Amino acid sequence: MIRRIGKSRGAILLLAVAGIVLILGASSQRPSEVLIVQDELPQMKVLAGFLQEKGHLSVTIRDQASLPKDLSTYRAVLVFIHRDLQEATERAIIDYAQQGGRLICLHHSISSAKAANKFYFNFLGVRLDKGPMAAGGYAYKASGWTLVNLNPRHYITSFQVDWGQTMVYTPSDYPSVEGAYPSIRLGDDSEVFINHKFTDGREKTVLCGIVYQDKETGRTYMQDRGAWIKRQGKGIIVYFMPGHTASDYQKNGIARSGARGVSQMILNAIQMKED
Numbered sequence: 001m002i003r004r005i006g007k008s009r010g011a012i013l014l015l016a017v018a019g020i021v022l023i024l025g026a027s028s029q030r031p032s033e034v035l036i037v038q039d040e041l042p043q044m045k046v047l048a049g050f051l052q053e054k055g056h057l058s059v060t061i062r063d064q065a066s067l068p069k070d071l072s073t074y075r076a077v078l079v080f081i082h083r084d085l086q087e088a089t090e091r092a093i094i095d096y097a098q099q100g101g102r103l104i105c106l107h108h109s110i111s112s113a114k115a116a117n118k119f120y121f122n123f124l125g126v127r128l129d130k131g132p133m134a135a136g137g138y139a140y141k142a143s144g145w146t147l148v149n150l151n152p153r154h155y156i157t158s159f160q161v162d163w164g165q166t167m168v169y170t171p172s173d174y175p176s177v178e179g180a181y182p183s184i185r186l187g188d189d190s191e192v193f194i195n196h197k198f199t200d201g202r203e204k205t206v207l208c209g210i211v212y213q214d215k216e217t218g219r220t221y222m223q224d225r226g227a228w229i230k231r232q233g234k235g236i237i238v239y240f241m242p243g244h245t246a247s248d249y250q251k252n253g254i255a256r257s258g259a260r261g262v263s264q265m266i267l268n269a270i271q272m273k274e275d
Contacts, residue, residue, distance in 0.1 A: 033058040034270060037067060037089065038080040046249045047078075050263040055271065064089045071096040076270040080106045080243065085114050094123050098233030104269050107243035110196060112138060124237065125200030125230060134217065138195050145192040146211040147226045147242055147262070149182040156229070156238070156268045157207050162261040169209060172224045183211075184242075184261050191244035196225040204228040210241060227265070238269040 034057050038044045041061070048059040057075075062068065064086045071077055077096055081089070097103040105124070114120050115128055131137030148169045149157045163182035170178040186192075192212050198204060208226030213219070229238045242248045242262045249263045 032056070033060060033074055034076050034078065035059075035068065035071065035074045036061045036078045036080065037064060037093070039063060040080065040082050043243060043246045043249060044078075044080055046246045047243075047263055047266065050249065050260075051267055051270070054264070055267045057270065067092060071101060072099065074101070076102040076104055078104045078106060078266070079109045082108045082111070083113055085117050085120060087117070090117050090120050094119060097123075097235040097237055100234035102235060102270065103232075103237045104266060105237060105239045106266070107191070107241060107248075110193065110239065110241075111140070122199070123232065124239070125198055125203055127197045127199050129195065129197060133194050133214070134219065136195050136197075138193070140191055140193050141212060141214070142189060142191045142244070143212070143215065144188040145186055145190065147184045147186060148209040148211060148222075149184075149207075150209050150224060150226075151205070151207045152182060154205075154207055155272045156227070156265050159264075159268050161264045161268070167211065169211065170222055171209065172222055173206075181209075186242060187245070187247050189245050190242065190248050193225070193241060194221055194223070196223070196241075200230070204230045208241075229269075236274070240266060240269075 034051060036044050036048060036059060038061060044061055048061055051057045051059050064081070067089055071092055077093060079093060093103055110124065110126055110128075112128055121127060128138035129136055133139035146167060148167065149163055150169070150171060151157050162184075164184055166180040167183045168178050169181045169183075170176055192210055194212065206224045206228050208228075209222060209224045210226040212221045214221065225241065227238070227240045229236060240262065250260065
């Protein structure tokens with residue numbers, strides 16, 4: 001009888017230990033759910049489909065009116081807001097990043113409509129100046145442009161990303177010398193932003209640059225602003241300039257390389273391990 005009780009207790013103890021291990025293992029894994037906050041749905045449906053199919057992620061798409069009260073449960077929060085960034089959303093995403101969240105800002109998450117927000121641009125470390133584009137003023141152009149990989153060893157820009165041919169590029173971090181870098185050509189309906197200015201010195205790690213040739217003046221703009229990553233509080237911010245149209249997230253027939261690489265970089269930003 002004593003031996004039987006001993007075996008029973010031993011079995012119970014082993015089951016209890018196994019249960020604790022399973023619980024600890026589950027709690028140590030990051031949640032698989034991703035939140036997209038948007039005000040233009042077609043592009044985000046394409047991106048969400050890719051993240052679900054390729055990344056096996058659970059993706060929730062919301063607008064600002066239906067923003068969840070608690071963002072801390074999400075592995076990453078993606079922001080794709082073209083028009084006004086409401087104050088409640090502004091505060092929610094800032095708190096989310098500073099408390100350890102992974103905030104991924106897409107395309108017009110940095111645009112003139114956000115300049116009126118009290119905290120957002122300072123939080124990102126950016127500024128948009130008014131005035132002529134040639135003199136450093138902020139501008140947007142719906143025209144073909146090229147995304148250039150300036151950080152090819154980074155996980156975001158390297159893991160399974162479909163880059164096209166190399167192109168000659170001179171980094172805008174003067175003084176620099178020109179070099180050959182991998183690139184992705186975006187379609188003629190894709191929008192590019194000129195003269196995003198950093199206000200936080202060297203806090204950002206630049207991932208990609210942009211190349212845009214202005215048809216009116218013939219001037220070529222090469223600026224290290226196409227994608228970047230920055231630590232903010234306990235969390236991180238990642239910005240990607242591509243994403244104006246659904247084709248930016250799809251295979252693009254005009255491009256020299258599949259623009260699917262943009263979606264892959266976003267997936268990499270969600271899945272990468274922190275240092």
